[in-house]
Amino acid sequence: MSKGNSTFSVLGSDLSIKGDIKASADLHIDGSVEGDIACSSLVQGETSVVTGAIKAETARLAGTVNGSITARELVILKTAKINGDVFYDALTIEQGAQVEGRFAHRDTKPSLSAAPQPAKQPELSVAN
Template sequence: MASKNNSTFSVLGSDLSIKGDIKASADLHIDGSVEGDIACDSLVQGETSKVTGAITAETARLAGTVTGSITARELVILKTAKIDGDVFYDALTIEQGAQVEGRFAHRDAQKAAQPAATPQGSKPELSVAN
C-alpha cells in the first residue's frame, strides 16, 4: 500500500468513457462514464458520472448514477446520487433526496452471512481472512 505522503489523485473527466475494470492505488475522481468494476482507496464520483459495475473502496463519496453493488468502509451518498444495487458499509451517510434501490448491510453482517450461503451438498471453499 502506498504511503499517504506519496498519494496521488487520478481524474477521469466528463468527456471520458471507459469499458473495463479499474484498479487504482491512488484516490480516484470520476466525472465520466465507467462500464466495469472499480477498486480504489478513495473514490469521489461527480454528479454527471455513471458507473455500471461493482465499486469497492475504503472511502467513497457518490453523487452520480451507480448500477451495481457498493462496498466501502466510509460511504457518503449525496442527494444527487441514484444507486441501483446493494450497499455494504462500515459507516454510512445519506443526504436527503438520494435515491437508492437495493439493500443496505453493515459489512460485519455481510461477513457473517457468507458461510450460510453455501448450498448443501457442495464442498466448502477455502477462504483466508485478512
C-alpha cells in the same frame, strides 16, 4: 523530492471507459465507467455513471451507480441514484438520494450466511 502515496487520478466527464479500474490512488470520476472499480478513495461527480461493482475504503457518490457498493466509509449525496446493494461500515445519506437495493453493515469476518444479522446496530446518519 518526497516519496508519498498522495496520488490522485481524475477521469473527466468526456471519458467513457469499458473495463475494470484498479487504483492504489484516490480516484475522481466524472465520466462513465462500464466495469468494476477498486480504489482507496473514490469521489464520483454528479454527471458520472458507473455500471459495475465499486470497492473502496472511502467513497463519496453524487452520480449514478448500477451495481453493488462496498466501502468502509460511504457518503451518498442528494444527487446520487444507486441501483444495487450497499455494504458499509459507516454510512451517510443526504436527503433526496435515491437508492434501490439492500443495505448491509459489513462484518469484520466473512460469514457463510447471506442473512442479515439483526443483533448488529449499524451506524447510519441522515444529512439534510
